[in-house]
Amino acid sequence: MLSLDEQSLWHQETVPIQYVHAVVATATVWDADHVIAPSPQALHERFPMHVDRIPLVDFIQLCFQVIHSLPQQGIGYDVGWHLPPSAYGNLGYAMLCSETLRESVTIMRTYWPLITKTVSAFDWYEQDKQCVINLTLNAQLTGPLRILWAQASMASWHRCIEAMLGHTLPRFEYWMDFAEPAQSPPQKANVGNVQYNMPAIQFRFPARYIDQPLPMANPTSLAMAVENCRKDMHLNGLENGELVARVKALLTLGEEGYPSLDTLADHLNLSSRTLRRRLSTLGYGYKSMLDQARRQDAIRLLNVPSLTVQQVSELLGYSDPASFNRVFRQWTGCSPQRFRLQTTEPA
Numbered sequence: 294m295l296s297l298d299e300q301s302l303w304h305q306e307t308v309p310i311q312y313v314h315a316v317v318a319t320a321t322v323w324d325a326d327h328v329i330a331p332s333p334q335a336l337h338e339r340f341p342m343h344v345d346r347i348p349l350v351d352f353i354q355l356c357f358q359v360i361h362s363l364p365q366q367g368i369g370y371d372v373g374w375h376l377p378p379s380a381y382g383n384l385g386y387a388m389l390c391s392e393t394l395r396e397s398v399t400i401m402r403t404y405w406p407l408i409t410k411t412v413s414a415f416d417w418y419e420q421d422k423q424c425v426i427n428l429t430l431n432a433q434l435t436g437p438l439r440i441l442w443a444q445a446s447m448a449s450w451h452r453c454i455e456a457m458l459g460h461t462l463p464r465f466e467y468w469m470d471f472a473e474p475a476q477s478p479p480q481k482a483n484v485g486n487v488q489y490n491m492p493a494i495q496f497r498f499p500a501r502y503i504d505q506p507l508p509m510a511n512p513t514s515l516a517m518a519v520e521n522c523r524k525d526m527h528l529n530g531l532e533n534g535e536l537v538a539r540v541k542a543l544l545t546l547g548e549e550g551y552p553s554l555d556t557l558a559d560h561l562n563l564s565s566r567t568l569r570r571r572l573s574t575l576g577y578g579y580k581s582m583l584d585q586a587r588r589q590d591a592i593r594l595l596n597v598p599s600l601t602v603q604q605v606s607e608l609l610g611y612s613d614p615a616s617f618n619r620v621f622r623q624w625t626g627c628s629p630q631r632f633r634l635q636t637t638e639p640a
Contacts (some may be wrong), residue, residue: 306410307346309382313355315375315445319368320359322480345382349412353438360437367476369444374482376449378456381408383525387518389457390511393504397457398426404522413446416585418592419500420625421635426450427624428494440474443494448482450496459508468495468626492626536561537577540568544586550610551586554579588624591617595633602629 359368378385384404391397398417405414412434417426428446430439447467455461467484468491478484543557552560557579558568572578587609594605606617606629621629 306349306412308349308352308409308412309380309407310345310347311376311380311382312352313347315372315380316355316359318375319371319481320363322371323363323368349409356438356441360441367444367474367479369441370448370479370482370484372441373445373448373450374452374479376445377452380449383518383521384408385453387515387522388453389507389509390515390518391457391507392510392512392515393507394424394454394457395503397507400519400522404526407522407525412442414581414585416588418589418625419503420592420627420632422500423497424500424503425625426496428496430494437474440469440471443469443471447494447496448479448484451483454496454498454502457507457509458502458505462498462502465496465498468493468497470494492623495626536571537582540572540577540582541586544582546586546590546608550608551583587620591621591624591629592632595629602633605629 378388381388384401384407387400387404388397391400402415412431414429415426416429417424419425428443430442434442447469451462451465451467461483465485467487469487469489470491470493471489473487473489539561540557543552543560545551554569555565558565561568563571569579572582591605591609594600594608595602597605600608602617603614606614609617611617611620618628621627621632625632627635
């Protein structure tokens with residue numbers, strides 16, 4: 294169950310209308326006779342195309358209806374397959390116009406609130422000659438709804454990356470942190486190697502594509518698309534992401550470790566209570582942001598040959614190396630020692 298604060302936050306959030314129409318298109322494929330309730334026609338009437346965003350709770354209710362009507366069908370992948378870059382409006386256009394996938398992912402991270410503020414977050418890194426996009430879902434997203442969201446996210450990432458590259462990926466993996474559900478295979482999505490019971494939800498593909506020039510790169514169009522993303526953030530009341538960016542910039546590893554919430558608040562001329570409240574309103578928390586900073590620094594520091602794993606653990610604030618080992622496995626799926634070996638092995 295959601296707490297009262299979380300219920301209030303979720304009731305304030307909106308998601309792109311394209312999410313609804315992806316569900317409509319998928320339901321039509323899986324249920325050509327339109328026997329599910331509500332019918333695709335009713336959904337189109339309720340959520341017309343000229344509407345840009347809808348309340349998150351309405352979309353979640355719709356997902357529950359479809360899951361209830363088609364409980365044994367693997368519709369999550371097909372929902373994601375109906376979300377190529379063009380489904381994300383100005384953000385999708387910016388992705389397509391980027392010079393490289395690296396630039397595209399950076400833009401996606403900056404404007405992620407246009408997709409969702411509280412339901413999911415992502416980070417990415419390179420490991421063992423692979424690019425790893427790691428998806429974190431809100432702990433309150435459980436059961437079949439969580440499975441659907443994870444499947445749709447992986448399939449959408451997959452289709453977007455292939456659209457940007459202009460060709461199919463020869464090798465890729467979906468990692469899921471749950472047991473394989475009893476579902477029929479998707480009817481539209483090109484789902485490849487899915488690994489279940491993994492330590493995280495991840496999309497993995499060869500890292501050699503990260504800096505490959507993209508065929509639709511266009512600096513002029515990219516600048517226009519990014520400016521339109523900024524306007525979208527403003528129009529949808531999401532521009533307070535500047536506070537999050539400032540906190541992330543301050544939340545860096547120093548000689549005394551990471552700054553506390555009180556220290557961050559002092560730098561921002563805010564009280565700790567006000568900073569905590571504002572971050573919560575934006576779907577963030579000090580602990581989750583600290584964990585993300587530690588994850589990024591752990592990967593960076595493990596690539597410094599002169600540092601032992603124990604030294605990295607201590608620098609990050611873990612007095613017990615076993616705790617660091619356990620957390621790092623949750624982040625990446627392998628131990629710090631194994632990660633270091635993989636990243637230093639010759640190509």
